[in-house]
Amino acid sequence: MRRKLSLLLAPLVAAATLVSVGAPAPAHPVRQFPARIALPDGFTPEGLTIGRGTTVYVGSVLDGAVWRGDLRTGRGSVLIPGTPGTAKAGLKLDPQGRLWTADFFGGGASVYDPNTGARLAHYQFTTDPNTLVNDLVITKRAIYFTDSVRPVLYVVPLGPGHRLPASDAFRVLPLRGPGATPDAFNNGIVALPNGDLLVAQMLTGQLVRVDPRTGDSRLFDLGGYSVDRADGLVLRGRTLHVIRNLSNVIAVVRLNAGYTAGVVQREITGPQLRSLATGDLFGSALYVVNGRFDVESTPSTDYDIVRLPA
Template sequence: MRKTVRRRAVGGFIALLALLLPTAVPAGASTSSGDHVIVLRGAGSAEGIAAGEGTTFYAGELLTGDIFRGDIRDGKAKRFIDAPEGRMAVGMKADTRNDLLFVAGGTSGKAYVYDTDTRKPVKEYDLAPGFINDVTLTRDGAWFTNSAAPELYFLPVSGRGELGKAADVETLEVGGEAGRPLQPGQFGFNGIAAAGDGDVLIVAHTQNQALYTVDPGTGKSKRIKGPDLKFIDGILVKDRTVWAVQNMANQVSRLKLSSDLTSFRVKDVITSKHFNVPTTVARFGDTLAAVNAKFGQQPPPTRYEVVLVPAWD
């Protein structure tokens, strides 16, 4: 049985959001070729992206919670879901079998689920105060991270897409190095992915510049040994390959995990002249789609986009 803890208040939302609003944005090198850009027309912010069916992708408008839908083949995207007022859209994942989209709700402390067939909200869940940052899907449900607390939240989902009730949501307290207190104004857990059919979770920790494995049954964490991953944000895992987005570094590092998931080495560093604080990626075969968040820019950006680059798998 998973260990649960009492939800606790987490203050200092402004301090947490300071990471999203840095004062300087370093320029990224351009080492990839043939990449191009898909504009999220009308978006006033951006952060999350998820692969849908075929070459379809979903991207979130961070500050309104609206969802865009696009296609990497035709290079177009448009507003798809008008979220109810007061929502945010951070990390997201699509369950294409059941036409569901799971969205992390940022400072709302909530998780949202949408029907991608009807475009309607299905359910929302109160997880915890803080910053609900990202989500991954396993064979039995959805796991969400909180950047303000060393906790993960599990929402059970059946194979037929039947969602658990609010009372079914479990809170997993993470122990070990990944569970230590955060420094003021820092983000802890960020991106999350599943390995071994969900038997192991891999979580990015921004403050520690590291990846950790987390046992979904006990909450025990272990650092995956390797070079520091500065500005680590969203992650994508397939077999023993990890694509780690390093937002303010304007790059995606492709990592190779050891067979026992205890260490990694950097295989490639993917950059693009079009990267402008990328935060999350979705994969379509040999192509990665990365969304630009453009945090901290003055004057405020008037355009947000998805950048397509080689996955180098």
């Protein structure tokens, strides 16, 4: 199973899980935090999100386990045990503190209590085996999920007070325009302040803007720069981090005032980046998880989270 998963992930996968507007600067100096946090051997991580305080969550694309740790101490443990045959890609916490996960091969999404790991809800978007529910973004009104092999977004609306809707209260939003390009591998997703959604296409090397009401899309102008292997997207204000997994590069992009174009200001790279998957911001630091998609996952393969200057 591990070898099959590794062969699938190496040419294609890394989601992105996670993709979020960064938290405000913490009261504690980030430079005192460990630069590397070890994950359990063989964990095969994919999604990462930072929650309340210094809590970080990482999901496994191997068996759907979720590890919870502390950015300050570097210590943690498995919150949600893995189940053979399941997988989790992107994950994100909503304003009520609930943990949402994109269930990857499973064609759906789940919601968990971030303290106990108890599952609160599940949404089965499709039973088609040809699906990869990859990443998600949470807005005031809904949660949007990408599918890396189907030209759609899955939309779970939130009720008054952000109440969880019924298990069948979701819709499938067909994409039109460049967002529906065949074999583009739609991956990371963020919400722009102007209301559009921004989606990374891992295999075309492009970003596309999507109208969340209609599914219409347009290319996002990067001045000819390719974001090949774009996986996770992390947005704070008008600064976008594009995490490019097998390229081992993070492009730092400054967006224009209309959120229609951006200029790449710099690239972050280094030997500590090992087929990184996605990340999240904490103060002046960017935390990324190394998915190591270029090697076969075994029970002894080491994985980690690394801290970088944002």
